Amino acid sequence: MIPGQFSYHRPASLAEAVNLLATLEDARPLAGGHSLIPMMKLRLATPENLIDLHGIDALKGVRRDGGNIIIGAMTTQHELLASDIIATALPVLQETSLVIADPQVRYMGTVGGNVANGDPGNDMPALMMTLGAIYNVEGKGGARSIAATDFYQGAYFTALEPGEILTSISIAAPPAGHGYAYEKLKRKIGDYATAAAAVVLTMSGGKVATCRIGLTNLSETALLAVAAAQAVIGTSLDDAALKAAAAAAEAIMSPAGDGRGPPEYRRYVGGVMVTRALQRAAQRAK
Amino acid sequence: MNDMTPTREEREARLEGMGCKRKRVEDVRFTQGKGNYVDDVKLPGMLHGDFVRSPHAHARVKSINTEKALKVPGVLAVLTAETLKTVNLAWMPTLAGDVQMVLADGKVLFQNQEVAFVVATDRYAADDGINAVEVEYEALPPLIDPFKAMDADAPVLREDIKDKKDGAHGPRKHHNHIFEWTVGDKDLTDAAFNKADVKIKELISYQRVHPSPLETCQCVCSFDKITGELTIYGTFQAPHVIRTVVALIAKLPEQKIHVISPDIGGGFGNKVGAYPGYICAAVATIVTGKPVKWVEDRMENLTTTSFARDYHMTAEIAATKDGKVTGLRVHVLADHGAFDACADPSKWPAGFFNIVTGSYDFPVSHLAVDGVYTNKAPGGVAYRCSFRVTEAAYCIERAMDILAQKLGMDPAELRLKNFIRPEQFPYHSALGWEYDSGDYHTAMKKAMETTRYSELRQEQAAKRAAFKRGETREIMGIGVSFFTEIVGAGPSKNCDILGIAMFDSCEIRMHPTGAGVARMGSKSQGQGHETTWAQIIATEIGIPADNIKVEEGNTDTAPYGLGTYGSRSTPVAGAAIAMAARKIRAKAQMIAAYKLEVHEDDLEWDIDGFRVKGLPEKFLGMKDICWIAYNTPPPGMEPGLEAVSYYDPPNMTYPFGAYICVMDIDVDTGVYKVRRFYALDDCGTRINPMIIEGQVHGGLTEAFAIAMGQEIHYDKEGNVLGGSFMDFFLPTAYETPHWETDFTVTPSPHHPIGAKGVGESPNVGGVPAFSNAVNDAFSFLGATHIQMPHDHWRNWKAARDLGVIKGAGAAA
Numbered sequence A: 001m002i003p004g005q006f007s008y009h010r011p012a013s014l015a016e017a018v019n020l021l022a023t024l025e026d027a028r029p030l031a032g033g034h035s036l037i038p039m040m041k042l043r044l045a046t047p048e049n050l051i052d053l054h055g056i057d058a059l060k061g062v063r064r065d066g067g068n069i070i071i072g073a074m075t076t077q078h079e080l081l082a083s084d085i086i087a088t089a090l091p092v093l094q095e096t097s098l099v100i101a102d103p104q105v106r107y108m109g110t111v112g113g114n115v116a117n118g119d120p121g122n123d124m125p126a127l128m129m130t131l132g133a134i135y136n137v138e139g140k141g142g143a144r145s146i147a148a149t150d151f152y153q154g155a156y157f158t159a160l161e162p163g164e165i166l167t168s169i170s171i172a173a174p175p176a177g178h179g180y181a182y183e184k185l186k187r188k189i190g191d192y193a194t195a196a197a198a199v200v201l202t203m204s205g206g207k208v209a210t211c212r213i214g215l216t217n218l219s220e221t222a223l224l225a226v227a228a229a230q231a232v233i234g235t236s237l238d239d240a241a242l243k244a245a246a247a248a249a250e251a252i253m254s255p256a257g258d259g260r261g262p263p264e265y266r267r268y269v270g271g272v273m274v275t276r277a278l279q280r281a282a283q284r285a286k
Numbered sequence B: 001m002n003d004m005t006p007t008r009e010e011r012e013a014r015l016e017g018m019g020c021k022r023k024r025v026e027d028v029r030f031t032q033g034k035g036n037y038v039d040d041v042k043l044p045g046m047l048h049g050d051f052v053r054s055p056h057a058h059a060r061v062k063s064i065n066t067e068k069a070l071k072v073p074g075v076l077a078v079l080t081a082e083t084l085k086t087v088n089l090a091w092m093p094t095l096a097g098d099v100q101m102v103l104a105d106g107k108v109l110f111q112n113q114e115v116a117f118v119v120a121t122d123r124y125a126a127d128d129g130i131n132a133v134e135v136e137y138e139a140l141p142p143l144i145d146p147f148k149a150m151d152a153d154a155p156v157l158r159e160d161i162k163d164k165k166d167g168a169h170g171p172r173k174h175h176n177h178i179f180e181w182t183v184g185d186k187d188l189t190d191a192a193f194n195k196a197d198v199k200i201k202e203l204i205s206y207q208r209v210h211p212s213p214l215e216t217c218q219c220v221c222s223f224d225k226i227t228g229e230l231t232i233y234g235t236f237q238a239p240h241v242i243r244t245v246v247a248l249i250a251k252l253p254e255q256k257i258h259v260i261s262p263d264i265g266g267g268f269g270n271k272v273g274a275y276p277g278y279i280c281a282a283v284a285t286i287v288t289g290k291p292v293k294w295v296e297d298r299m300e301n302l303t304t305t306s307f308a309r310d311y312h313m314t315a316e317i318a319a320t321k322d323g324k325v326t327g328l329r330v331h332v333l334a335d336h337g338a339f340d341a342c343a344d345p346s347k348w349p350a351g352f353f354n355i356v357t358g359s360y361d362f363p364v365s366h367l368a369v370d371g372v373y374t375n376k377a378p379g380g381v382a383y384r385c386s387f388r389v390t391e392a393a394y395c396i397e398r399a400m401d402i403l404a405q406k407l408g409m410d411p412a413e414l415r416l417k418n419f420i421r422p423e424q425f426p427y428h429s430a431l432g433w434e435y436d437s438g439d440y441h442t443a444m445k446k447a448m449e450t451t452r453y454s455e456l457r458q459e460q461a462a463k464r465a466a467f468k469r470g471e472t473r474e475i476m477g478i479g480v481s482f483f484t485e486i487v488g489a490g491p492s493k494n495c496d497i498l499g500i501a502m503f504d505s506c507e508i509r510m511h512p513t514g515a516g517v518a519r520m521g522s523k524s525q526g527q528g529h530e531t532t533w534a535q536i537i538a539t540e541i542g543i544p545a546d547n548i549k550v551e552e553g554n555t556d557t558a559p560y561g562l563g564t565y566g567s568r569s570t571p572v573a574g575a576a577i578a579m580a581a582r583k584i585r586a587k588a589q590m591i592a593a594y595k596l597e598v599h600e601d602d603l604e605w606d607i608d609g610f611r612v613k614g615l616p617e618k619f620l621g622m623k624d625i626c627w628i629a630y631n632t633p634p635p636g637m638e639p640g641l642e643a644v645s646y647y648d649p650p651n652m653t654y655p656f657g658a659y660i661c662v663m664d665i666d667v668d669t670g671v672y673k674v675r676r677f678y679a680l681d682d683c684g685t686r687i688n689p690m691i692i693e694g695q696v697h698g699g700l701t702e703a704f705a706i707a708m709g710q711e712i713h714y715d716k717e718g719n720v721l722g723g724s725f726m727d728f729f730l731p732t733a734y735e736t737p738h739w740e741t742d743f744t745v746t747p748s749p750h751h752p753i754g755a756k757g758v759g760e761s762p763n764v765g766g767v768p769a770f771s772n773a774v775n776d777a778f779s780f781l782g783a784t785h786i787q788m789p790h791d792h793w794r795n796w797k798a799a800r801d802l803g804v805i806k807g808a809g810a811a812a
């Protein structure tokens, strides 16, 4: 539980950070450190250079830009919980932040680190896919945008090129009156999900008008459950529709067996999480 | 008497003696971060040691190359078994009469076993050094399943003893067999079974868990080459035993060894034994001439130093058709891992497991325990229990529920019917113990009344009907547990550790101004001895507890004792404290008699001094007596006021309690909610009710963790899983249920103050209460016994196996 040797850098600007990442050997951005440092202590990660992003003001904060909400990558999970903008426009982000680890982790852990990490156990990626978020990144080759749904390629493998920094996330605010829920089953506070499901939907005349469903820790990466969402659109979320959605979601899951349970259990409760998230989201929708 | 004279109540209150909810004096430093733990010990020039560990569960060590490691900046030495052989320390004796490798000698026998010890100027350099040590292994087939340990073709684990026909506890049946221990009358028990109306038989496993104290095991060893003295600061629950063991194995004169246990951050049995880290740090300080610190990290703690339980118990009960038990037969397969490093008094290879007849009047019983080696970490410590008592309590409490189910009887009723009756005490159990005192019926009935037990059963019946009608997916369980513990090891006639009798001790030295210092052979790890020990003295000699300083843990100053574990401190050291205090009071009485000019027999004790019988105004207080004892003692009397007592208990003490747990389980996710937990404890005389309550809360939380999630699990290759707090269930305040505590008081007749010990009762009695609640919840669906831990997925699996999970996932 002792990390190897590394050098520490704390750039004051994004340009400087990009430059350090491009020029230094085996350099890696450091955000809240609550995923990276544990891996370094186990020597599963052994970067030679850590580029701490905390000195870069441009990466912090939450703002509105027309119909979009822009969240700086270095915004902490705690700051999401304290933000009025998030509370009104994206309450599901707060519901999700609240089930991530514990207050100590949330004071340090950043939304950028959470989505950039590529750990299928992280809660934000599935939610970002559900919300149709866009990740804005910057590297030596300039700035570009990547849809959350295109970002995740495998456990710890993402579309981020070496040396690229995630600068912000932009999310089109869902319509007023939308329903939402993040259902997470975990063994205890501080645990990653046994299974979790994110739902954002709108209702119209007692029927589901639009719906997106995301799944956490039920595969190599977070998943967008497209067929499951299709199965409820146009329905009043009757038993048959809920069952069809759960079955469609289960069909795309391929959870690993671990201390949280064997694959068949995690898949089954994955379906339960989808069902419960749909029901709760529908209750909230106006 | 004028108005300023304090009343009796005021005088009593000022003492803060026994029965007072005195605030814990040690918390003044703990809550301010001012405790002094081993890791706070920083000596000039101190080096740091850390282990190269085996990735394999079973492998031959072909070579160890330390060349590159020795070139790492800051690395000063790398110890291997070869180095240790030069001082004859490659192996060390265990508490259980076996030997254990200090560093891998030709072979590794469990994953994370200690292979080499790197000594460096700081922890970072040591870890870099570890990564540079090159070890070549040749993998061997691992033996993980204890049920296969004695197969004819099972791999030979312990080549050092493969041809030894006898172990420390008698004949061995197989190369992986450690011992067989039998107790009771087999023929009479068989006869009882032959004519029984009703019989039950069940394999009840208690999984491997770990005590996981907040502070891991650690030490600082410092050898003074000039004086030849070795000082060891360590997280030792039994510092004197460590001193003697070091003297014996390192062949150092015992007066040159100074063992100091500073503040300890929890022990729970983890810190009783001796570990390779201690030996290596001691050798390293002798080799380098500099102090050497060794501190375990969390994963090392969970995976190497002392697991607990891993008992596979086949229990059988014979009974009449109206529910009177007539016989108990138990066989245990005990998985001891790679070395038998079990922490038991030497004569008891399965500890006090023969308390397995529990609180019930079994006319006959027979018990057999087989210990076996597997490729797992050694240990088998008493995790917050007297040796193997938790396993025994779990076994009998589960078995009684299974019998109740078979008889169609309420489990509480079955217990009431079979309890040892109050008039049967002192009670001789079929497996050889003499229970000192108890009133089980009163305790059980109080628990049932307080929890409105019969209403709970009515509610459960309604919920079950609703479940069957498909109106709810939640099931309700009511867990009853009635445990009898056996604590206070122990009488020298049957208890010793490596030949050291299990007495304990106290020395009290009063100062002239009416204050004093008291030292004991016990060692608090959070139990609050500095608070409670002073309370015993306060009541016994009438000096306020605040004026008594309690010191433990320094073998140079404390009298010899066997330390703190197995709830032995109050039964043994607590008795020594009372006895030492009574010696002080006896001398004080002689002084008072002289000063008050009466015969000693004409004096009576009155809270904080002596009074002449019939002459209430003639009184001499203890504070004054302290001054007189030093400065103007009676002619012919030695000055001074101090006393030492060594206490060899005549018997164990037998605390007991009635616990009731109410739980709801969502069958679709396996998620449970403990709705209510009621714990009634009878620990005899209560020294500090607040500390008792705290102990009960802590022990119940551990019991909850064990029953509902804890497990040190190994895969087929012998990789240890659950070796971090992500997987090893340590509940936070959020998961922990609310505890309701209650008590009855049945003093121990043989203990000087009637106290029995309580620290471990909640762990012992709590585990079966939780497990019985889960099993009770599922019983109406046809379950008889579901193995622990009852975590989410296992609850779901139980539901699925019982056919109540339908839908897409269930088919998979």
Ligand SMILES: Cc1cc2nc3c(=O)[nH]c(=O)nc-3n(C[C@H](O)[C@H](O)[C@H](O)COP(=O)(O)OP(=O)(O)OC[C@H]3O[C@@H](n4cnc5c(N)ncnc54)[C@H](O)[C@@H]3O)c2cc1C
Pocket: A028, A029, A030, A031, A032, A033, A034, A035, A036, A037, A038, A053, A073, A074, A099, A100, A101, A102, A105, A108, A109, A110, A111, A112, A113, A114, A116, A117, A121, A122, A123, A124, A160, A164, A165, A166, A167, A190, A191, A192, A193
């Ligand atoms: C006990 C514990 C429990 C936890 N439980 C949960 C949980 O239940 N759910 C959950 O979602 N998370 C959980 N976490 C993880 C936590 O949320 C982390 O904080 C988060 O995953 C990573 O954020 P960070 O800011 O700490 O990133 P870091 O650890 O600093 O970085 C993580 C990775 O992302 C990279 N990175 C960080 N920021 C950027 C950036 N702007 N651009 C490019 N790459 C970047 C780093 O190089 C690193 O590879 C837990 C952590 C702990 C310690």
